[in-house]
Amino acid sequence: MQTQMGIRFFSLFLLGFSLLLSTVKPDLASDRTALLALRSAVGGRTLLLWNVTDQNTCSWPGIQCEDNRVTVLRLPGAALFGPLPVGIFGNLTHLRTLSLRLNALSGQLPSDLSACINLRNLYLQGNEFSGLIPDFLFQLPDLVRLNLASNNFSGEISSGFNNLTRLKTLFLEKNHLSGSIPDLKIPLDQFNVSNNQLNGSVPKGLQSFSSSSFLGNSLCGGPLEACSGDLVVPTGEVGNNGGSGHKKKLAGGAIAGIVIGSVLAFVLILVILMLLCRKKSAKKTSSVDVATVKNPEVEIQGSKPPGEIENGGYSNGYTVPATAAAVASAATVAAGTAKGEVSANGTGTKKLVFFGNAARVFDLEDLLRASAEVLGKGTFGTAYKAVLEVGSVVAVKRLKDVTITEREFREKIEAVGSMDHESLVPLRAYYFSRDEKLLVYDYMAMGSLSALLHGNKGAGRTPLNWEIRSGIALGAARGIEYLHSQGPNVSHGNIKSSNILLTKSYDARVSDFGLAHLVGPPSTPTRVAGYRAPEVTDPRKVSHKADVYSFGVLLLELLTGKAPTHSLLNEEGVDLPRWVQSVVREEWTSEVFDLELLRYQNVEEEMVQLLQLAVDCAAQYPDKRPSMSEVTKRIEELRQSSLHEAVNPQPDAAHDSDDASSR
Structure with missing residues (x-):
C-alpha cells in the first residue's frame, strides 16, 4: 500500500514539474x-x-x-x-x-x-x-x-x-x-x-x-508610359459643354492631315539624304593625299561593359568593327611618314622596330593593310585588333599624350620590350614618328579580367570558380613581382582589372606595364579611380608599395565581383577597400563574397585568407603593406592548401559536395 502511494506521489510530482516547465x-x-x-x-x-x-x-x-x-x-x-x-x-x-x-x-x-x-x-x-x-x-x-x-x-x-x-x-x-x-x-x-x-x-x-x-x-501610368485612355484636355482647356478635363478625340480630317504631312516630310528628308550621299561619294572619288591627314580622331560606338569606367588594357572583351576612318586613325599618318619622313637624327625612312627574337613576319606596310577592329579606349590610348594578310593577329595600341623626345621614348620603350616573363603580355615591336606612336603586342582572345567579371552575366557565361580566380590572382602577382624585381624604380603604375588579360586557359597576363612613364601629366585626376593608392599624386611616379595597394584592390574585385570604379558602391560612394572592411567588421565575412564564388564549397578558409591578404595590401599606410614577393608566396600557399583539400577531401566536405551535386 505504501509502495503504491509512493508511486502515485512520484507521478504527481513529475506531472507538476512538467506543467511548471x-x-x-x-x-x-x-x-x-x-x-x-x-x-x-x-x-x-x-x-x-x-x-x-x-x-x-x-x-x-x-x-x-x-x-x-x-x-x-x-x-x-x-x-x-x-x-x-x-x-x-x-x-x-x-x-x-x-x-x-x-x-x-x-x-x-x-x-x-x-x-x-x-x-x-x-x-x-x-x-x-x-x-x-x-x-x-x-x-x-x-x-x-x-x-x-x-x-x-x-x-x-x-x-x-x-x-x-x-x-x-x-x-x-x-x-x-x-x-x-x-x-x-x-x-x-x-x-x-x-x-x-x-x-x-x-x-x-x-x-x-x-x-x-x-x-x-x-x-x-506614373513613371511609365501613359495607359490607354489617360490622355486628357490640358488644364484650362474647356470642352463644348463648358466642363474642363474632358477627353477629346481628333477629327478624321485632322488625322488625315497629320498623316499626309508626315509622308511629305519623310519624302523631303529622303531627297536631302540622297543629295548628300551623292556629294559625299563624289568627294571620295577624288584623289586625297593621306600624308596630309593629321591625327584623325576615332569615335568608338557602343557602351562599355558594366563596371568598366575606362579600359587601360588593349582588350576589354568587346569589339567594334573598324570603319575605314577607324583603321586610318591608327595608320594614315604613319603611312605618310613611312613614304619618306626623315627622323630627327637623319636616319631616313621610319619602320617597325622589333624586340629581341620576336618573329619579323610582317612590316609596317603589312600592318597598315591589315583589317582592324577597335577594342577600346584606355588610359594610354586606343587599342585595335589587327588581322594581317598572312593570318597572324596582333594588338596595336596607338599612344596618346606622348610628350617626350624620340630619344627618351626609345630608351624607355626598349626597357619595356626587354621585359620577359610568362605572366606579362610581351611587347613585340613599336613605331615612332612625329605624329604617331604605335605599340604591337600579342593578341589575347579572351579579353580582360574586367570584361569577364562585369560583362555578360546571362546564359552561356562560364562561372568563375575559386580555381580560376585564385589562378588569375597568382598569375597577376607573379607578373608584378617580376617587374618589381627589375629595380626599385621599376613599377607598373596602372594596375587594374582591364589590364589583366587572359589566355584561353584563363592564365593571367599583365599588360600596359611601363607605359606610365611615356605619357604626359594626367588630363584628369581620376585616371585610375578606385585603384590608386592614397599617397599617389602623380600617376607617372608610382612606388612598389603603391602597386601593392592597386593589386589589393584587384584582389577585392576578384573576390567580391564589384567594380571599384563604381561611383555608387554600397550606395554611399565609399571605395571598395573601406566597404569590405566595414562589412567584415560589422557583419559576417561571407557577406562580401561574389555570389558565383559562394556556389563552391570546401574553399571558405582559403577565400577568407585571400580576403585578408587583399585587405593587408590595401592598407592605408605604405609601410603596412607586404611586398609583392610576400604576396605571391601567400597566394601560392593558399592555392596549395585548396588543391590538397580537393585531392583529399574531409568526410564532411565530401558529404557536402554530394549534397550539392544531387541538387
Whole structure:
C-alpha cells in the first residue's frame, strides 16, 4: 500500500514539474536547440563552423544576442539548401533581424515565422522560395525591411501589406507575381516589383518611385508610359459643354492631315539624304593625299561593359568593327611618314622596330593593310585588333599624350620590350614618328579580367570558380613581382582589372606595364579611380608599395565581383577597400563574397585568407603593406592548401559536395 502511494506521489510530482516547465519562458537554451535543428535541416558546410561544444551560442558566426536571447541571425551565402521546416522559428521569438539571403532554400515559408513578432528586418532574397506570399507576414507589426526578391513567389500582391504600418523597404522583384499592384498606403522609402508578370496601372501612391521599380511587367501610368485612355484636355482647356478635363478625340480630317504631312516630310528628308550621299561619294572619288591627314580622331560606338569606367588594357572583351576612318586613325599618318619622313637624327625612312627574337613576319606596310577592329579606349590610348594578310593577329595600341623626345621614348620603350616573363603580355615591336606612336603586342582572345567579371552575366557565361580566380590572382602577382624585381624604380603604375588579360586557359597576363612613364601629366585626376593608392599624386611616379595597394584592390574585385570604379558602391560612394572592411567588421565575412564564388564549397578558409591578404595590401599606410614577393608566396600557399583539400577531401566536405551535386 505504501509502495503504491509512493508511486502515485512520484507521478504527481513529475506531472507538476512538467506543467511548471511548460509555463517557463523560453531562454537561450531553447534558442540553441532551434539553431541546431536549423543546422541539421538545411545547414551546408558553413554552419559546420558552429562549434556545438561551445556552450556560448552567442559566439557562433552569424549570431548576436541581447538579454540572453538570440536577436540577430545572419547566414547570407551560407550554402543552405532545401525547405525550412516548421518548428524552428517558433522558438526564436526574440529575433529582430533574420538574413538567409543568397542561399538555395526552397519551398514555402514556415508558418511559425509568425511567432517572431519582434522581427524588424527580413532578408530572404536570392533563394528558391515558392508559393504565395504568406498572410502571416502581415501579422509582424514591427517589420521595417522586407526583401523577397529573386525567388519563385507567385500569385497576387496582397493588400495585406497595408497592415505593416512601419514598413519602409519592400523588394519583390524577379519573382512570378501576377495581377495588379494594390494601392499601398504605407510610408515606403524603397520599393521594387520589376521583372514579374504584373499588369494594370501603377497606383497613385507609388508613382513617385522611378520607372526601374516597375520595368519587366505589363504596367502603365506614373513613371511609365501613359495607359490607354489617360490622355486628357490640358488644364484650362474647356470642352463644348463648358466642363474642363474632358477627353477629346481628333477629327478624321485632322488625322488625315497629320498623316499626309508626315509622308511629305519623310519624302523631303529622303531627297536631302540622297543629295548628300551623292556629294559625299563624289568627294571620295577624288584623289586625297593621306600624308596630309593629321591625327584623325576615332569615335568608338557602343557602351562599355558594366563596371568598366575606362579600359587601360588593349582588350576589354568587346569589339567594334573598324570603319575605314577607324583603321586610318591608327595608320594614315604613319603611312605618310613611312613614304619618306626623315627622323630627327637623319636616319631616313621610319619602320617597325622589333624586340629581341620576336618573329619579323610582317612590316609596317603589312600592318597598315591589315583589317582592324577597335577594342577600346584606355588610359594610354586606343587599342585595335589587327588581322594581317598572312593570318597572324596582333594588338596595336596607338599612344596618346606622348610628350617626350624620340630619344627618351626609345630608351624607355626598349626597357619595356626587354621585359620577359610568362605572366606579362610581351611587347613585340613599336613605331615612332612625329605624329604617331604605335605599340604591337600579342593578341589575347579572351579579353580582360574586367570584361569577364562585369560583362555578360546571362546564359552561356562560364562561372568563375575559386580555381580560376585564385589562378588569375597568382598569375597577376607573379607578373608584378617580376617587374618589381627589375629595380626599385621599376613599377607598373596602372594596375587594374582591364589590364589583366587572359589566355584561353584563363592564365593571367599583365599588360600596359611601363607605359606610365611615356605619357604626359594626367588630363584628369581620376585616371585610375578606385585603384590608386592614397599617397599617389602623380600617376607617372608610382612606388612598389603603391602597386601593392592597386593589386589589393584587384584582389577585392576578384573576390567580391564589384567594380571599384563604381561611383555608387554600397550606395554611399565609399571605395571598395573601406566597404569590405566595414562589412567584415560589422557583419559576417561571407557577406562580401561574389555570389558565383559562394556556389563552391570546401574553399571558405582559403577565400577568407585571400580576403585578408587583399585587405593587408590595401592598407592605408605604405609601410603596412607586404611586398609583392610576400604576396605571391601567400597566394601560392593558399592555392596549395585548396588543391590538397580537393585531392583529399574531409568526410564532411565530401558529404557536402554530394549534397550539392544531387541538387
